[in-house]
Amino acid sequence: MLVMQVRAGSSTRGSGGTVVPVLGFAVHPDYTTSSNRPNNDIAILTLLFSLTAGPTIGPISLPNVNEEISTGTSTVVSGWGTLTEGGSSPTQLQAVTVYTVDRNECNVSYSGLITDKMICADVPEGGKDSCQGDSGGPLVAAGKLVGIVSWGNGCGREGYPGVYTDVAAPAIRNFITTKTGISSQKH
Template sequence: MSRALALCLLIAACSVAPALGGESRVLGGEPVDISRVPWQVSVEFLEAHKCGGSIVSPRFVMSTAWCIVGAAEPIYYVLRVGTSTRVSGGATYTASDMFWHEHFDYVTTDRDIGFFEISGSISFDDNVQAIPLATEELEAGTSVTVSGWGSLQPGADYPEQLHAVNTTIIDRSSCNATYEGLITENMICAGEPEGGKDSCNGDKGGPLVANSTQYGIISWGYGCFYPPYPGVYTNIVSLRSWINEKIGV
């Protein structure tokens, strides 16, 4: 596959999906209440949902560089927490600053990570919690959960209700072979051989979680739910020292 074609597919790449439990072939996934994923954030730009994010401390929301790079001033962003409904309910916070990894590669999507700094601090309760960040990678075959308000089917509008889906970590070398060398150590892969469990448009920046610990950030992929290509996620473990240096977490 040519690098030009790879880039085209990257730009068309989706990254989300939806559901806890449910059958593997239910593309739309399963609705989930925010109490199940209280770290989930909706990143809104000009009063519309743009990306997902996760609360990692009272002052910082983690997302992807893709969601931030080249964007307008922080004041145009709102971080909505504590709600299962898109652009409604919960509490909202404005961003005082935003930044991304200085070595983010827009072509390859390597080091796809960024942060919003909150004006003030996020108030925690049963539906609003920070999520711990991983320090060791998961083994292939481990079950993980991804969540967001992204499309339930390729090309569909975003749902009002938050969704989540359980899927499985895939060996990096196998994933790299599928993607013909595009997977770096800063990426992890998750999906099912038959497809149907993935993230999609609008989910970028959201969390990939196991045992209430975040291991990945929804980043990119070839299409949504499209076998044999799994979803690709930013590898938090490989970027852990950078995260700690930037935000002290």
């Protein structure tokens, strides 16, 4: 039997920090995947015990419901996903700055698959992006969790932004609030 665990407070994959078993999880009730493109792509994990805040573990603020993120906003995505398409995964946590893309522009790139529960981010010249293994990771702007790594066409391909679950979308925030009691701000 596979046991799911969370490692918190470490930037090294596989060591350090605090390891907590996952007691359970809830997937968004309207989660769907069409053409391998997930919508309502969020799950909430319930940990066996609470994490203790410290220098490397702490809460993050959430945006308000329907809070707009301006096109071109600087964001940071982080994770232990592959560094290139089909490449290997690093042992150290990686982070890269990407910029939000207009939803309509992104929708053109993805032939109408972008919904109101998604936001997109990239660098115009390509080459920087989330990649395989980063799914579920954070997209952060101004200290707020604005997105969750979801999908894209490859990694860092010019003209194909990374696609993230929009944490400010009403259906996503309602799910977060229902499952956790967290509405907005730091918790």
